[in-house]
Amino acid sequence: MSAAHVAVLLITACLVLLACSTLFLSTYAWWSPDHRSTTGYPDILPANEHSFSLIMPCRTEREEVMRATLARLLQQTHSRVEVIISVGDDDPDTVAIAHALAKEHPDSVRVSVDSNAVKNKPRQLNTALKLCRNDIVGIFDAESIAAPTLLAHIDSVFQHRNADVVQGAVQLVNFSDSWYSLRNCLEYFIWFRSRLHAHAKSGFIPLGGNTVFVKRDLLVSVGGWDGDCLAEDCDLGVRLSVLKRRIVVAYSPDLVTREETPDSLASLIRQRTRWSLGFMQVYAKGDWRRMPTGIQRVNAWWTLTQQHFMALAGVLIPISIMLALFAKFPLPITMATFLPLIPTFALFTLEICMLHEFGKDHSFRIRARDYLRLVLGAPAYQVLLAISAIRALGKFYTGDFRWDKTAHNGAHLNLAEVRLADAR
Numbered sequence: 001m002s003a004a005h006v007a008v009l010l011i012t013a014c015l016v017l018l019a020c021s022t023l024f025l026s027t028y029a030w031w032s033p034d035h036r037s038t039t040g041y042p043d044i045l046p047a048n049e050h051s052f053s054l055i056m057p058c059r060t061e062r063e064e065v066m067r068a069t070l071a072r073l074l075q076q077t078h079s080r081v082e083v084i085i086s087v088g089d090d091d092p093d094t095v096a097i098a099h100a101l102a103k104e105h106p107d108s109v110r111v112s113v114d115s116n117a118v119k120n121k122p123r124q125l126n127t128a129l130k131l132c133r134n135d136i137v138g139i140f141d142a143e144s145i146a147a148p149t150l151l152a153h154i155d156s157v158f159q160h161r162n163a164d165v166v167q168g169a170v171q172l173v174n175f176s177d178s179w180y181s182l183r184n185c186l187e188y189f190i191w192f193r194s195r196l197h198a199h200a201k202s203g204f205i206p207l208g209g210n211t212v213f214v215k216r217d218l219l220v221s222v223g224g225w226d227g228d229c230l231a232e233d234c235d236l237g238v239r240l241s242v243l244k245r246r247i248v249v250a251y252s253p254d255l256v257t258r259e260e261t262p263d264s265l266a267s268l269i270r271q272r273t274r275w276s277l278g279f280m281q282v283y284a285k286g287d288w289r290r291m292p293t294g295i296q297r298v299n300a301w302w303t304l305t306q307q308h309f310m311a312l313a314g315v316l317i318p319i320s321i322m323l324a325l326f327a328k329f330p331l332p333i334t335m336a337t338f339l340p341l342i343p344t345f346a347l348f349t350l351e352i353c354m355l356h357e358f359g360k361d362h363s364f365r366i367r368a369r370d371y372l373r374l375v376l377g378a379p380a381y382q383v384l385l386a387i388s389a390i391r392a393l394g395k396f397y398t399g400d401f402r403w404d405k406t407a408h409n410g411a412h413l414n415l416a417e418v419r420l421a422d423a424r
Contacts, residue, residue, distance in 0.1 A: 008329065011319070012336050018309050019343030021302070027350060028201075029194035029251075039197045041153045041250045042160040050155050051080035053132035053216065055112075057124050058087050058142040059405055063097045065143050070101055073140060074108060078151035086112045086128040088119050120403035121209070122225035122232035129216075129224050138213040139233075144170070145258040146211070154213050157250050164218055164245040165237075167196060168211035171256040171362065175370070179377045180268060180384065181261040182370060186351065189358045193251055200249045204241045204291060204300045206282075209233030211257040218245065229285075230401060231278020238282055238300070242290045253361035262406050265384070271406045272388035273395065279304055280396045348375060 029039050054073050058066055066085075073083050083105075085098040095113060102109040112128035129137065136158065140146060150168065157166045169192035175185040192208070199205040212233065222239055225232040240247060262268040282288070288300035329337075355374055359366035395401070 008333060008337060012339055014309070015340035016343060018306070019340055019347060021306065023343055023347055023350065025195040025198045026190050026347070026354070027194065028198035039193075039249070039251050041252050041255060042156050044149070044152050045156045045159055048079050048152065048155050049159050050136050051134035052078065052082070052136045052138055052151055052155075052213070053134040054081060054083045054138045054140055055125055055128045055132070056083055056085050056140050056142060056144075057121050057128070058085060058094050058098060059091055059119075059121075059124075061094050061097070061142045066094075066097055067101065069140060069142055069144050069146075070105075070109065072144075072146045072148070074105060075148050076146070076151045077149050078155060080134065081108065081151060082132075082134060083109045084112050084128045084131050085109065086114065086124040088124060089113050089115045090119060116227070118227075120227070120230070122229060123227045125232070126224040126227060129219065132216055135216060136213050137216045137219055139210055140257065141210045141259065143259050144210055147255045147257070150211075150255050150257070153250070153252070153255055157248055158213075158215075161248050162246060163248040164215055165207070165240060165247040166213045167200075167205070167207055167247065167249045168213070169193070169251045169256045170208060170210050171253075171258055172261045173258050173362065173364075174260050175358075175364065177261065179373050180265060180381060182355075182373050183377050183381045184261045184268070186355055186358060186374065189361075190354060192249075192256070193357075193361075196249045197251070199303065200247055202296065202299050203244075204288070204296055204303060205237045205247050205249070206231075206234035206279075206303060207237030207240075207247070210259070214240075226285075228401065229278055229281050230274050230403065231282055234279060234304075235282045235285070235287075238287050238304075241300075242287055244292075256362075267406055269384060269388050269391070270404045272385060273391040274404050276389045276392035277395050277401065280392060281401070284396075348378065351375075351378075 056066075056069060056073065070083060070085070073081070085102060087095045087098045089095070095111070098111045102111050110131060112124070112131050114124040114127040116123045116127070125139070136154075138151075138154070154166050154168060157163055170188060171192065172181070172185040172188045175182045196205065196208070209232065214236075218240075222236075222243070226235045229235045237247070262271050283301075283304040288304060289297060291297045291300050351374060352371055355366055355371060358364070
């Protein structure tokens with residue numbers, strides 16, 4: 001067998017493994033009625049046992065976006081809530097908006113101004129953490145629209161399941177704005193509806209950076225967030241997983257935090273570059289190597305590197321197809337090159353089903369053109385992920401870890417208001 005034959009078989013094996021892993025994680029929540037029920041929220045308990053400090057990190061934000069987010073946090077049905085608006089001292093316009101909003105709600109809103117020379121989200125969070133006084137610290141990004149009863153449900157999860165951390169769900173909602181926003185919204189739906197639950201079951205979970213709640217004493221004891229990491233949420237999840245802390249993931253379509261997709265392709269690539277670079281940092285730190293069992297360490301390695309394999313798949317799948325059609329290989333090897341198409345087509349079929357489920361869960365009308373856009377946009381989206389991963393790799397090896405913020409223009413606000421009105 002020649003080196004070319006071996007290379008083709010290795011590419012094929014990589015693609016099959018990746019596709020099968022993606023199928024496994026993406027469908028976990030739908031395997032059985034038991035899985036579906038255990039991924040939800042328990043009933044609200046009559047008494048609120050915990051108090052909440054909610055950090056709202058903001059940077060170069062529009063006032064209407066910040067105001068809408070704050071309004072939803074202050075309209076929580078839970079009785080004990082304070083909000084810390086976190087801003088940087090080099091962002092005077094946002095600082096002024098934060099102080100004006102706090103002045104309107106002096107009993108429940110305070111402002112944390114970060115003066116670190118290096119500006120990024122984790123450093124702002126650590127500065128704000130010093131002001132938090134309540135039992136549970138929760139994070140809501142500047143464009144987050146929370147459901148009114150979310151904290152009451154989160155409190156019940158902490159009580160029912162003796163949790164140290166509770167990860168709620170985030171859902172992008174402006175799926176009809178562009179070809180990539182549809183895929184971006186579905187990606188979030190699958191991540192929070194299924195994949196995170198599978199990770200939590202395995203004992204190793206990269207937390208999301210929004211709608212995540214951690215006991216304050218625990219958060220302080222581990223030193224808060226890594227101020228140098230661009231994926232501070234993932235890093236925190238890794239460190240808490242190593243400590244065997246109980247992390248619970250809960251999902252309900254009525255309780256998701258609603259957000260918007262990046263407003264341009266360039267913005268989406270910058271966001272994904274930051275995430276990929278952050279995952280590279282977490283991988284390089286090596287905390288995941290302290291997971292107690294070999295299986296958990298392999299799972300951790302795969303989790304932290306999988307998105308880069310997925311980006312690589314966007315390049316390898318066309319190559320595999322071209323080799324199968326035009327290269328002169330022995331028949332068994334040629335047939336083997338088609339094997340990745342089986343789980344890939346299965347994944348496409350499942351994505352169509354999941355888009356239907358997304359529409360049903362969130363009361364969105366999914367049209368035939370949306371299903372068509374979903375399928376036709378898949379190759380371009382994989383290329384986009386590949387570009388982001390390559391950019392991240394370049395930044396990693398040049399030591400460029402500057403925070404590249406995603407802009408928010410409020411595209412989600414009207415859709416969020418409609419959904420909340422329907423829920424009433």
